Amino acid sequence: MSAAAQARRLQPAGELDIVVLEQGPKISYSACGIPYWIGGQVSDPDRLLARTPADFAEQDIAVRTGTRAEGIDLAVGEVVAAGGERIGYDSLVVATGGRPFRPPVPGLDADGVHGVHRLADGADIRAAIAAGAERAVVLGGGYIGLEMAEVLQARGLEVTVVLADPLPMAQLDADMGQRVCAAMCGMGIDVQSDQPVREIEVGPEGAVRAVRTDAAAYDADLVVLGLGMGPETTLAREAGLQLGSTGAIDVAHTQRSRSHPEVLAAGDCAQTFHRITGEAIHVALGTHANKQGRVAGSVIGGRPARFAGVLGTAMTKVGDLEVARTGLCTTQAEEGGYDFRTEVIESSTRAGYYPGAAPIAVKIITEAGSGLLLGAQVVGGPGSGKRIDVFATAIWAGLTAEELAGSDLSYAPPFSPTYDPVVVAARVASRIEQG
Amino acid sequence: MSAAAQARRLQPAGELDIVVLEQGPKISYSACGIPYWIGGQVSDPDRLLARTPADFAEQDIAVRTGTRAEGIDLAVGEVVAAGGERIGYDSLVVATGGRPFRPPVPGLDADGVHGVHRLADGADIRAAIAAGAERAVVLGGGYIGLEMAEVLQARGLEVTVVLADPLPMAQLDADMGQRVCAAMCGMGIDVQSDQPVREIEVGPEGAVRAVRTDAAAYDADLVVLGLGMGPETTLAREAGLQLGSTGAIDVAHTQRSRSHPEVLAAGDCAQTFHRITGEAIHVALGTHANKQGRVAGSVIGGRPARFAGVLGTAMTKVGDLEVARTGLCTTQAEEGGYDFRTEVIESSTRAGYYPGAAPIAVKIITEAGSGLLLGAQVVGGPGSGKRIDVFATAIWAGLTAEELAGSDLSYAPPFSPTYDPVVVAARVASRIEQG
Incomplete structure (x- = not known):
């Protein structure tokens, strides 16, 4: 369109x-x-x-x-x-368009197994909840997986997220994904890692009954595919x-x-x-x-135009935790043959004394030597996620960490510490001493 | 330090x-x-x-x-x-450091007239409120003026803001300042524009009684200096x-x-x-x-270092309205002799269907011909203000509006429309057609 x-x-x-x-x-x-x-x-x-x-x-x-x-x-x-x-x-x-990845396992066509792709999927899942679904298994821990875990839990279902990967949000480095995992567990979402799904167990009437992995079978009357597109x-x-x-x-x-x-x-x-x-x-x-x-x-x-490429910027939330990333993560930087280094800083979304100040962690990946920004990841409380856009813009423009550290970002106590966490991360990455 | x-x-x-x-x-x-x-x-x-x-x-x-x-x-x-x-x-x-501007008018040394600069000022104003101050006049409508108007009203005082300028937030263009003014009035803050203060009227016991301009005298038992530093x-x-x-x-x-x-x-x-x-x-x-x-x-x-300059990035809020600016405003661009153009767009802080989506207005100033970003102003609901950092970074890096419009900013329904208001503004400014 x-x-x-x-x-x-x-x-x-x-x-x-x-x-x-x-x-x-x-x-x-x-x-x-x-x-x-x-x-x-x-x-x-x-x-x-x-x-x-x-x-x-x-x-x-x-x-x-x-x-x-x-x-x-x-x-x-x-x-x-x-x-x-x-x-x-x-x-x-x-x-x-796209289509949801479907794991090649038996039972995937059972009643109660749904993607989250078309409006009809939404209607089907809403109908399943209205009909009394109580236990949901979400396959996958990417954006859709996280969002579906959050909303299904909010609707009163018991939610288990089954991951083939060690951690949710595989687009993040493991140390950042760990923060997401901890927050999900803290919300009462059951996260089962390192368990590729082997079978959707189907009841006698053709409806899903459980999701089986090598480790266990997780009861479910609703299964959501969040394995990506x-x-x-x-x-x-x-x-x-x-x-x-x-x-x-x-x-x-x-x-x-x-x-x-x-x-x-x-x-x-x-x-x-x-x-x-x-x-x-x-x-x-x-x-x-x-x-x-x-x-x-x-x-x-008839007007010449070119698509300018993607940085892989993405953002989501689970509960109050905001999660965002842009550019290369460590794995991508390694695969790309970059000589790089990473830094993680912890700061606050607001001035520490201002009500609602929440922790924020920023990870930054820079090219060794040049200091060019290659990637960033943000995990933290309300107000954290959109900060990724500053990194996305800086990477888009080809800034170094030192240039970003010197930039003139906004400050007011309800919105950031004197040094915004973005600046703190850039400064640490540029090896200017902190203080 | x-x-x-x-x-x-x-x-x-x-x-x-x-x-x-x-x-x-x-x-x-x-x-x-x-x-x-x-x-x-x-x-x-x-x-x-x-x-x-x-x-x-x-x-x-x-x-x-x-x-x-x-x-x-x-x-x-x-x-x-x-x-x-x-x-x-x-x-x-x-x-x-700095010192608050003090208008050259009689009565400024009366009891009940305070800056907002040192901790002692804060203690004095708190004491005045505790002692029963009921009517405050804030002189000036910059950041401190707005913030003080908000907090004094929240503490139960009737608040009048007296401005020498036509509008609060003189660092914004008038059309954007008008949005701030409207929001203040909507909160019940009395904004009196175009009225340089002429005298602080002092009662028989040496305490402030009113603030007098050419137009009127505004009763006050507390006067706050918000005229800048x-x-x-x-x-x-x-x-x-x-x-x-x-x-x-x-x-x-x-x-x-x-x-x-x-x-x-x-x-x-x-x-x-x-x-x-x-x-x-x-x-x-x-x-x-x-x-x-x-x-x-x-x-x-002994380590060489240079300060990299300022863009004039600034941010504040009054009630739920967030206000931010960076780079040149129209007046500054005119004074600087730039050939420039301005665009204002209205959008939403979140996907329009997501709860809490609030209006946001973005004004963008670009150099005619080159399309270089010169300045931006943002006024809108929660989540608006920190978007100024994207503009600040783009201006810092010397991006054109078209380059910013093509950049890969984050999107998730709780945090932005599919096209972030920043991108929409940049696109309009770069004369790429909307849609």
């Missing part, structure tokens, strides 16, 4: 016909908001809808919901819709579009596909690149999807 | 004697915290003390509280303390140190005074420079004071 809207801005209806095919009943919904609909923070799912087909119709963009694209005929430039209708194109944007590329692959090393559609910075430049791809189905390393990665996140769609729409509309 | 601590880190006690003279009873206190002590958010003023003389004694730094420096003999390199004691120095740091340079000036165009002590980027390099100055008494324009300015703020002190201490300790 971002691509469609942007293309229309650049080309009036007389110049460019725009047709959008959507297999589901809705468009422009916030998948990221689904956990909070389940949790009850959002009462009406229509509030998750940013725009409707009628909104787009006003811009002469024809949105055909309930219309599944079943094939792409690259040779003649046509999309084959369900029922056999063929729709010709000069430019095509593939925006088939992969690219949904069935349509692209079957058509013959070239996929990249990540399994997502291989695109240039213009979002044009490498193999067929008249076909563009954007969002969770498309491969992208890391701003620091330049390497191909796949990141399923709405912010990138929106920006890539806009780039694709600009290119189709 | 920052200078002393940093010099000691670099030079052991056998190499460098360090003596600190402080006229008051305490050191290292947070002047910025005094409003919140008055407001009751901080119950114990000792919590405003970052460090004590005993802490410094452990580092072999001799702190002599209650010892007023009455003169500097630059010719022989001695400080003259109260009582005539002369203390020789090789290097001297002048850190005499000027440099306290009496000692420096009488000694013969050269002052700069701002009236503060003229220093190089090393914090060495221009006229006498063996004398350094740091903090509110010292002149500094604007990072963007390079021009001399005076900014009384604890963050700069700390950093300048550290630079002075490094220089004395």
Whole structure:
């Protein structure tokens, strides 16, 4: 929809016909908001809808919901819709999105096992809670896993999070993930680590009964998949579009596909690149999807545009604990062959004497020698998480830790200590002595 | 104290004697915290003390509280303390701080008229409230003025803010200041604009009775000076140190005074420079004071260091409204001769559907042609203010609005819309179409 809207801005209806095919009943919904609909923070799912087909119709963009694209005929430039209708194109944007990773274990199709991806998933989970679900197992401890653990517990369910990894939030270094794990345990969420799921045990009536690992079986009448999202590329692959090393559609910075430049791809189905390393990665996140769609729409509309890459910035919360990261974590820095060093500082979200001051830990990763900022991670109380944007901006701009340490960040007692934790971390990393 | 601590880190006690003279009873206190002590958010003023003389004694730094420096003999390199004691120095740091601006009107010395500068001011105002003060007039609508209006109202006083300017927060553009003014009025704070104070009316027993302007007289049994801080340079000036165009002590980027390099100055008494324009300015703020002190201490300790300048980043709140600014405002950009343009966007602090989402307005000032970020202002609900740090970092790094618009900022529904208001503002400023 971002691509469609942007293309229309650049080309009036007389110049460019725009047709959008959507297999589901809705468009422009916030998948990221689904956990909070389940949790009850959002009462009406229509509030998750940013725009409707009628909104787009006003811009002469024809949105055909309930219309599944079943094939792409690259040779003649046509999309084959369900029922056999063929729709010709000069430019095509593939925006088939992502799909939740599903572990290859028996029982995954049982009643009571749900992703958190489409609005229908949210409705199903809400219905399960309304029907009396009491014990939930969340598979995975990434963003969706954490958010679902929080909201399901808030709805009164007993929640167990089962991880294949040693810690939740595998995008963090272990020492930071440990803080998240401790907070979850402190909330009463049962975290079971290092246990790949082996089987979903199914009861006699076809409903989930438990999640079994090598260590134990965890009773459940609701299982939520929080194992991350992969690219949904069935349509692209079957058509013959070239996929990249990540399994997502291989695109240039213009979002044009490498193999067929008249076909563009954007969002969770498309491969992208890391701003620091330049390497191909796949990141399923709405912010990138929106920006890539806009780039694709600009290119189709005739205005040159390039996607500028991702730093892997991400943020979530579990209870009052805010968690955020950007750039390279230690593992990524090692894999990238960087000579780097890490520092962790502990500070306070506000002046220590101001009510509500909460602990915040900041980890910073810098290139040895140059002092260039490579990555940062933040875990702490309310007000912590958005501080990652300062690091993201500094990394984006190519600042060193010393430059960031000298920068002029805001200070007022209700919002930070005299030296903001960001500055303290940057200073320690730049080896300027503290005090 | 920052200078002393940093010099000691670099030079052991056998190499460098360090003596600190402080006229008051305490050191290292947070002047910025005094409003919140008055407001009751901080119950114990000792919590405003970052460090004590005993802490410094452990580092072999001799702190002599209650010892007023009455003169500097630059010719022989001695400080003259109260009582005539002369203390020789090789290097001297002048850190005499600032003093509240006092309007030149009759009655200013009446009982019940207070600055908000020293701990004693806080104690006096608390005592006035405890003794039954009911009506307060705050002179000035800058940071201290806003904070004092908030806390006095919270303590149950009727509060009138009397401004010489048309709007509170003169560091903001008028359209943004108007939002602050509206919020104050909505809280029940009486804001009286465009009225320079003419007289403090004093009752028969020597206590303040009212504040008189050309328009009216405002009853008051408590008057608070929130007119800003000027440099306290009496000692420096009488000694013969050269002052700069701002009236503060003229220093190089090393914090060495221009006229006498063996004398350094740091903090509110010292002149500094604007990072963007390079021009001399005076900014009384604890963050700069700390950093300048550290630079002075490094220089004395033998490690080269330079202060990197200020952007004029500042932040405060009044009630639930957060207010922040960085870089050049419109007036400053005009005075600086920039060809610039401004944009204002309105957005939401969180995803619109997430509970607690509040309006946020962002104003951005960019150089025409280059698109370089020159300044930003933020006014909005909880979570708004610290977003100024992203702009401060981007300006510090010399980013254009388009570069910032492409950056990878964090997104999660409890913390921002899909496009953070920072990105929306940067995008609008870079003339990339919205959508």
